[in-house]
Amino acid sequence: MTSFERLSNEIFYEIFEYLDICQAYEIFAYLNHRFRYLFVESSLLYRIKLDLLSNQSFQQYCQHLISPNKHRIISLRLVNPFTIDRYFTFFPLDHASLFNLRSLTLNDIQSDKLASLLTLLATFPRFVSLSCTVETSVRNLETIHQLLFALPVLKYCNMTIKQRFPVEFVLPNPAKDCQPSSIEHFISQTRYTPMQLSNLLLRMSRITHLSCRVLLPYWVTGSIPSMHLPHLKHLSIHCHISFIQCEILLYAIVADQLEVLHIRAISVSDYLKANRWEQLITIRFPCLRLFDLQYCGSFYTDDEYQPLIDGFKSRFWMERNWSFAHRCYRYKQSTWLLFSSINGSTENNVDLEEIVVFDSGARIDVQSTHMTLSTQNQMKSTCVFSIDQLAKIIPCERLTHLTVLNDFPIEDIIGLVNISQHIRSLVLQGYSSKLLSLENRNNIQQMILRGNLTFHDVQSLMEAFRYLKCLKLTVAENDLELILRFLIRHIKKQTEHCVLHLVGFLDAHSLLVRRLRKVIDFEGYANSFTIESISDTAYLRW
Template identity: 30%
Template sequence: MSITSIENFSNEFFYEIFEYLDGCKIYKAFSNLNHRFQQLLNSSSLLFKIYLTCSTSNEIDINIYKQLLLNNKHQIISLHMWSSLQNSEFFSSFSIDSSFNRLESIVINEISSTILISFLTNLTSLPRLFSLTIDTQSSLRDLNEVYRLIFALPKLKYIKISAEPTIISISLLIATNEQFSTIEYFVINHDCTLNVLCTLISYTPQLCHLNLMNLFENYSNNEIILPIIFSNLTYLSIQVADIRFDELEMFIIETKCNLKLLRLITFSEDRDYFDDDRWEELILNYLIELEEFYLEYHQQIDPESGSLTNFEPPNRFNSLFWIERKSIFEIEMDSFEYIYSIRLYKERWYDVNSSSIELLNSTRLTLTDLPRNEYIMILNLIIRDLLAVTQIYHLEISKKTICSEILIDIIYKLFALDTLKITSLILALSRYSSIEDKKLHFVSNKNNIKKVYLEKMSKIEEIYFLIKLCPRMIHLKVEFINDMDIELFIKNILKKLNHDCNQYLRSLCIHNSTANDKIIQKLEEMINRDKLLHHFTIKYIADNIYLQWK
C-alpha cells in the first residue's frame, strides 16, 4: 500500500488501530514518515500507552522513549515501567509534572527504593492519575514512606501494591481528617496484620473494594484500633485469612460495612469459621446487603494417620437460610490436601434441561489427585470420615486419568452418588477376571448414578464399561475426538443399548466442534435406516450434538 493510498484513511481509522499498540512502537514506526503522520502523532486526540520494558536496551530505543516522554507529555494516558530501566540517568532525563495532564494510569515493577520514592514524590501534580500499581518485589522492606506518598495523591481511585511476603515494616499513625485519600479500590498484595490494615484503611474513607493477600493475627499486645465507618465498602476478599474468627467478626461489625461480596480462604484451625449459626447471625444483623458469600478452608492430612481427626468438616450449612441463599458445601481432595468450601451454587454440567435444582443434595466431591499407590488404602479411611459428617451426591475426578479398578472402589464407598464426571479413564487389564467381574456386578447393582460425563475418550470400550458400571444412567455426555467416525460411534452405542435391553439411558450429548446441519442430517438418516430408535430428536447447540429418545 502506497503513502498516497494511506492518506485516504481518516484519522479516526488510525486512532482505533493505535489504541491497542504500544505508544513507543507507534512513535518509532511513524515519526519519520510524511507531514500528515507527524501531525497525527502530535494530535491531542491520539493518546499513547507507554511500555518501558526489559527489552529496551539499545541507545536508539532509549532516545525514542526520551523524545516521546519529553515532547508528547500531554498525549500519554498510561505508563508501564519495568526494572531494566531502573537507572537514575534515564529517569533524570524527564520529570513527572502537571504537563502530563492526560496521564491516568501508572504501573511500576521491580523499581529500586530510591527511584520509587523520588518518582512518587512528583506524582502529586498529576491532575488525572486515577490508577497506580506498584510491585516492589524484594527491593523495599519499609513501606511507610511509600504509603505516605500514595495517600497524598489527590485523584487516585485505585491502588495495588505488591511486596515480598516477609519482613514488611509499616508503622504509620491513624489518619487525621487532613490526611484522607480518594482511594476507592485497594489491593494490598503483601502480608498485613489486622492492626496495620486498620491503620492503612483509615486513610481511605471512600473505600468500596478491598482485596488482601494475607491477613494474619497481631503478635503484639497492642490493642486493635478499629478505623472509621466504611459504609461504602461492598467488596472484601482475603486470599489467606490467618486470623481468629472473632477478630474478623469484630472488624465487620465495627466498620459497619455494607458488603455485597465476601470471599475468605483460611488455613486457621479456628472451627468457628464453620459455625453456620454464627455466620447466619452475622449476615442477618450486619451484612444484610450480602449477595455472594465464599468460604474456603484448607487442611493437610498426615498420610500416616489417614484420618481427619484434626478437623471435622461441617455437617450443617443446610438450613433454610442457606438454601434460600443458594449456598452449598463442597469438598476438593488433592492427594493429602483437602479443601472445604461454602459457595454460591452455579450451574453445573448436569443441570442442563433440569426442571429444578435440589440444593440439599448438591454436595460435590472433586478428586484433583489421589494418594500414591502405597497410601491408596488411606483413601478409604478418609472417605469414611467424610461420610460421617456429610453425604456426597456428585463426584468429579479431574485427575488426569483414573484406573477402572480404583473408580469401582470409590463408587462403592459413595453409595448416594447421583452424577459422575471423569477426565480420562484407563480400563484395567484384569477387568475380565472373575473377581473383578463380581466386584463390578456388585457396584453396578448398588449405585444409582443417573448422569455420567467422560471428558476424554480414547476408545468406545470405555463407554461400554461406564454403561455397565452405571446401569441406571439416563444421560451420558462425551467429549468426542474429531478424527473418529461419529456416525459409527453413535451406531455402536445404540446397538449396544438395544442388545442389552437398556431401559434407562435416554439422552446422549456429544461435544464435537465440527457439528453442522449436514452431520445432523446424516445421523438422523442413519438412525432411521438402521431402525435404531423410533421416537427421537437430534440437534446441535454450541458444538454439542444432543440425541434424545423415548
C-alpha cells in the same frame, strides 16, 4: 491505497487503544506520511509501556516519540528497576510537562525511589491510578502510606511490597478534621496485621473496593476500633489468621452496603464453621449478595471435615443460592480438603486462587499462576515430593512462575517443571547441570539463579535455554571476566527470535562492578555496552 489505509483516523485511534504507543509507533509510523501524522501532529494521547529494550531502541523511543510528546502521556508503565532507572534519568518526573499523566505502573521499584516519586506525584492534578511492586523490604511503611494518602485525586492504588514477613509500623490516628484519602480501590499483596489494616481504613472512608492480606505476628496486641466504610461494596481478604481473629476484624468493619465478600484461608479448619458465618453476615452485612469462601487444609480422617461441610447446606445458604463444592485427596499421611464457593455455577468445580501444602517440613504455596517452595529453616531440604499426588491437588497446568527459596533436591524441581507445561519464569537458590534436561526448557524466558555458576555452566545454560530473555545470576568470581566476554559475544550474534534482553549479576559488590567495567573498557566495548549498578545487582546494558 489499500482498503486498510482507507479506514478513518478514529478507527486507527481505537486500534491504538489495544497497543501501547511504542508498539503502535513501530508498526505504523513509517508506513507513510499519514500514519506518521497520527503520532506527531494529531491529538492522540499516549499509553506507554517500556519493556526490556536494547539501549538503542530505548534511545530511539525517547528521542522520536516520548521527548516531543510528554504532554500527551496519560499512562506510563515501566516493567523493571533497570527501565525505571533509565527512564527517570532521561525524564525526571515533572508535572509541568506531564500534566496529562493519569496512570503509573512501576514493577520492582526500590523503596527509596518510590517515596521520592510519591512526593512529586502529589503535584499532578490528573493522577488517579498507581500500581507498583517494591523490590526490597520497606522500612518506612508509615511514610509510604502517608504519601499515598496525600495524593489529592488518587482513585486506584495497587501496591505490593515483596516481603516474607510483616513489617512493624504504626500510623498515628488521624485527626478529626483530617481530610480522608480520595482512594476508592485499594489492592495490596502487602501483609498487614489487623491493627495496621484498621489504621489504613480509618483514612479511607471513601473506599468502595478493598483487597488485602491479613496476618497476626507475635507483637500485635489490643482491640480493633470500628471502621465506618459507608461506600464499601467489595471486600476480599486473604487470611493468615485464625477464624476468631478474622471474625473480630470483620465485626469491626461497619459496611452496611457491602455486596461481595471474598475470604481465602489456609490450613485453619475453624473457617468452616457455617453457623458463625451465618451470624456474622446477618448482623454485619445485610446487603451481601455474593459470599465466596475458599479454603485449603489437611485433616487426618474424613470424620473431621464432613460435619463441617454439611453445615453449609442449611436453609440460610439455600435461600441465598450460595453453593459450595469440595475435593479431597490423600497426600502422604493426611487428607487434603479443597473447599470453595460455586456461586451461580452448575458445575461442581473447585478452583482455588491460593493453595498451601505442607510436605515433610516443606511449604508449597500456590497463588494463582505462581508457585513458591520454601522450608522453615535455611538448611537443605530432604523432602522428596510425591509428584503424581501433588499434581492432583495443585493446578499445575496454569502455573507460569516457580520460585524455590531453599536448596531442594533438583530432581523434585525438574519434576514439577516438567508437569507444569507453561512455566516461563524460574527462580532457584542453586544450580545443577541437570536443569539442562528440562523437557519444556524452550518455554523458559526468565531465570534467576543463585549458585555461583562457572564459565562452563553459563555456556551450557545459554545453549540449552535458547529463548531466554532475562537472566540474573551469581557467578564464580574466578570466572567473572570469562563469563562477561562470553555473554557479550552471545548478545552480539543473537537472532531476531532468540533475544536476551537483560543480564544481571546478583550480589554485586563494588569490586565486582569495577572488574566488570574494566573488561568492558579493555575489550573496546564501551561504545556498545555499559555496567550499571542498581541495589545489589550489576546490569549489563547495551
